[in-house]
Amino acid sequence: MKNAVRNLKKGAKAQVRKLAEFRGIKRQSLTQYQSSVRKLYDGPRGAVLKFSSIISLHEPLMGALFRSGRFDASRFSRILDVGSGAGQIIRHLLKTARPEAEIVGFDLSAEMLRRARERLDSPRPVFVAADMMQMPFRDASFDCITCGYVLEHIPDPLPGLSEFARVLKPGGVVLLLATEDSLSGLLTSHTWKCRTFSRQELRSACDNVGLTWQRELWFTRVHQLLRLGGILVELHKPELQTAPEDAARSALPQQNAVACSSHACCQPVAQ
Numbered sequence: 001m002k003n004a005v006r007n008l009k010k011g012a013k014a015q016v017r018k019l020a021e022f023r024g025i026k027r028q029s030l031t032q033y034q035s036s037v038r039k040l041y042d043g044p045r046g047a048v049l050k051f052s053s054i055i056s057l058h059e060p061l062m063g064a065l066f067r068s069g070r071f072d073a074s075r076f077s078r079i080l081d082v083g084s085g086a087g088q089i090i091r092h093l094l095k096t097a098r099p100e101a102e103i104v105g106f107d108l109s110a111e112m113l114r115r116a117r118e119r120l121d122s123p124r125p126v127f128v129a130a131d132m133m134q135m136p137f138r139d140a141s142f143d144c145i146t147c148g149y150v151l152e153h154i155p156d157p158l159p160g161l162s163e164f165a166r167v168l169k170p171g172g173v174v175l176l177l178a179t180e181d182s183l184s185g186l187l188t189s190h191t192w193k194c195r196t197f198s199r200q201e202l203r204s205a206c207d208n209v210g211l212t213w214q215r216e217l218w219f220t221r222v223h224q225l226l227r228l229g230g231i232l233v234e235l236h237k238p239e240l241q242t243a244p245e246d247a248a249r250s251a252l253p254q255q256n257a258v259a260c261s262s263h264a265c266c267q268p269v270a271q
């Protein structure tokens, strides 16, 4: 009986979401939709994004998350910020990551990256404009990915999450923030022409690409109570499992080991 009620509630919630969520993302082809997203962020709405992030408290709350060490960025040496927007997350990475850590800002909108560069006024981050579903980076290039309110801009999260799993080193960490299918999330979906996620579907998409749902975070207790701020989660890419005989072999001195001559394997990421 309890299960039937739960399923009924779930079904009703899915129906409400279907009706209330921004639907353009499903009605247009991927190319049309992405071009409208690029235009949206290139244009005046993108220009005021930095202000709306401050007014909505997203940027200050993100700062508190980093400063308090609840997400400790000083663990990492190569950090990729996907969908950097106005540099809301990079701003905090610059303050909390190790001084020698490399930081790459990445966005579909070259105009947003120009604004982020101007706003951050730091020579440190490298900026790359491209689509998160086809990232121009080698496999296992980063030990951390941060991604705030971006995944909801692609209709199916799997191609984006698969790219995360590919460019992340084994043992790497993702800090993911995505719009939830709550009342405030549904309003956001219309303002920013994006979709929303239920925790369950986002979690199963992460599982599908081999990223482990490590822990859910909340900006504050009030956010948790009122389900505000979105789905904030730390994901882990598992370490490579070494077979015992491989481990024993790799512990032996490598008699034939030579340094790579071309350094093709040691080059920095495409920029």
Ligand SMILES: C[S@@+](CC[C@H](N)C(=O)[O-])C[C@H]1O[C@@H](n2cnc3c(N)ncnc32)[C@H](O)[C@@H]1O
Residues within 6 Å of the ligand: 037, 038, 041, 053, 058, 082, 083, 084, 085, 086, 087, 088, 089, 106, 107, 108, 109, 112, 130, 131, 132, 133, 147, 148, 149, 150, 153, 154, 192
């Ligand atoms: C709401 S802003 C997020 C800004 C920032 N990350 C934050 O936490 O506030 C979303 C950003 O994602 C970018 N974006 C949308 N679709 C993208 C895609 N397919 N690949 C890369 N970036 C994308 C947009 O251009 C925009 O700058």
